[in-house]
Amino acid sequence: MNTENVVKHLRVLWRTDRIIADIRMRHLLVGLGLRAFAALIAAFGLLMLELSAYFALVQIWSAIYAAAILGAVNFVIAALLFAIAARPPSGRELELANEIHGASVDALQIEARALQSHVSGVVHNPLHGILPLMIIPLITIIIKSLKKPAAAAAPAKSAAAEPK
Structure with a gap:
């Protein structure tokens, strides 16, 4: 597990979540603005x-039938406007942001699995975690x-060779 990769994936995840939220917020605001404008125009026009x-x-008919027919037409027009405003956002930006979001979540899951296997390996066999850290100091000590006995033997041999 590499902490740099985890941080990188978390940053990508954070950025894509912000992009997705921004796209959805813009869509909601545009939809709300269009609904309000459509309602205003529809109110004056329909009036x-x-x-x-x-x-x-x-x-042609009585006043009651005329008012009922116009009320029904108003409901049909209002339903059509709300159906048009409620369309889901379509765009390549949202699709791309969702793909990047999915990829970063997958990468974080892979990093989490690697961490889990590393931790479970250390818990089940603690020497595997400590042994790589101890190999280099043990080798240098050995x-x-x-070298010390060989260095101590060399002065002893030179001292024994001088009395002859």
């Missing part, structure tokens, strides 16, 4: 259309101990 339609329908 004028209803007034003219009411005067036209009163000539080499130094092997």
Whole structure:
């Protein structure tokens, strides 16, 4: 497990989550603005259309039937506007951000599995975790101990060779 990889994947995950949230927020704000604008225009437009339609329908039917027909038409138009505003966001940005998000989550899961296997290996056999750290100091101690007797034997041989 590499902590740099974990940090890198967490940064990518954080950034893609921010991008996804930003895209969705922009979509919600645009949708809300369009709904409000559509409602305002629809209110003024329908008021004028209803007034003219009411005067036209009163000539043909009674005032009650004219008002009922115009109310039903208003509900149909409002339903169409809400259906158009409720469309899901479509765009390559959101798809790309979702793909990057998925890839970074997968990479974090791989790092977590590596950490879990490393920790379980250390718990089950603690020497495997300590042994690599101890090999180099042990080798240096062994080499130094092997050099000391050879170095001590060399002055003894030179002292024995001088009395002849």
